Amino acid sequence: MQKALKMISKCLQYTVCVSILAFFSFSAHATPVVWYLSGVTFNDGGTASGSFTYDADTTTYSAISISTSAGSTITTGNSYDITQAGIGCGTPEVVCLLNSADGPDYLGDLGLTLAHVGTPLTNDGGTITLTFAREYTCETSTCSTVTSPLRLLESGSITTNPAAPTYSVGGNVSGLTTNNLVLQNNGADDLPVPADGPFTFLTELADDSPYEVTVSTQSPGQTCTVTNGSGVIAATDVTNVAVSCVDDEVTPTPAAAIPTLSQWALVLLSLFLGLMVFANRKRLFN
Numbered sequence: 001m002q003k004a005l006k007m008i009s010k011c012l013q014y015t016v017c018v019s020i021l022a023f024f025s026f027s028a029h030a031t032p033v034v035w036y037l038s039g040v041t042f043n044d045g046g047t048a049s050g051s052f053t054y055d056a057d058t059t060t061y062s063a064i065s066i067s068t069s070a071g072s073t074i075t076t077g078n079s080y081d082i083t084q085a086g087i088g089c090g091t092p093e094v095v096c097l098l099n100s101a102d103g104p105d106y107l108g109d110l111g112l113t114l115a116h117v118g119t120p121l122t123n124d125g126g127t128i129t130l131t132f133a134r135e136y137t138c139e140t141s142t143c144s145t146v147t148s149p150l151r152l153l154e155s156g157s158i159t160t161n162p163a164a165p166t167y168s169v170g171g172n173v174s175g176l177t178t179n180n181l182v183l184q185n186n187g188a189d190d191l192p193v194p195a196d197g198p199f200t201f202l203t204e205l206a207d208d209s210p211y212e213v214t215v216s217t218q219s220p221g222q223t224c225t226v227t228n229g230s231g232v233i234a235a236t237d238v239t240n241v242a243v244s245c246v247d248d249e250v251t252p253t254p255a256a257a258i259p260t261l262s263q264w265a266l267v268l269l270s271l272f273l274g275l276m277v278f279a280n281r282k283r284l285f286n
Contacts, residue, residue, distance in 0.1 A: 033125045033160050037066065040133065040156030046071025056123040061095055068112065073151045074135055078110040084143055092120030098143060106138040111146065116158070125160030167233050169211045170200030171241025181224055182217035183243065190216060209233045213241045221248055
């Protein structure tokens with residue numbers, strides 16, 4: 001009996017230990033996090049944006065969706081969805097990227113390197129300033145060496161807490177003949193409009209925000225009306241607000257009336273009678 005109780009006790013102790021070890025082992029593996037590029041610009045005016053997922057426990061990148069815009073050096077921009085194998089790439093501090101659609105031969109295609117030396121990625125997230133980035137032309141089929149044209153990082157960071165996107169409100173003005181028209185959005189954000197053509201308010205709005213474009217100050221001698229001026233932001237810029245201006249109607253000053261023949265006859269008769277009266281009075285006093 002005592003032997004059975006000892007065996008049960010050991011079994012329970014073993015089960016508890018295994019459970020504790022399993023708990024800490026599970027806790028040590030945090031969930032991979034999504035990192036977003038923020039404010040990444042190159043020295044030729046181009047930009048980079050997008051995101052990727054990184055798992056610090058396995059040192060792997062996945063769900064890569066990054067694109068670059070054209071600049072003065074690299075004039076086409078590109079998109080990237082896979083990592084490039086190679087020395088110094090795919091580490092917690094450096095990632096080299098390629099576009100899978102360009103493969104398997106990457107000679108002459110574009111590549112992108114992002115680095116934040118000294119600050120490795122973790123599963124804790126946060127914001128990390130990029131210390132180096134470049135976009136370049138692959139010189140070999142595996143993109144193991146690069147050549148010009150290339151462009152370098154101007155500024156930027158990666159973050160797990162991206163700012164919510166905002167969207168612009170604008171449209172087109174037609175028929176404007178003077179430069180004193182002022183528009184408003186949601187009763188504020190005054191926008192002087194100097195001439196016909198497209199316009200965009202300076203203040204952007206978050207998704208699901210209402211907007212209402214109105215005329216704050218009319219153009220002198222004109223009346224401007226707004227169509228498609230109100231709605232709710234639906235995850236895209238508003239570009240279809242139409243402002244149409246027309247000239248105000250001018251009421252002509254009525255011309256002086258020209259006397260008719262009968263009116264002239266009455267005038268002459270009145271003068272004649274007046275002269276007769278004057279003549280009779282003069283005869284009486286003489």
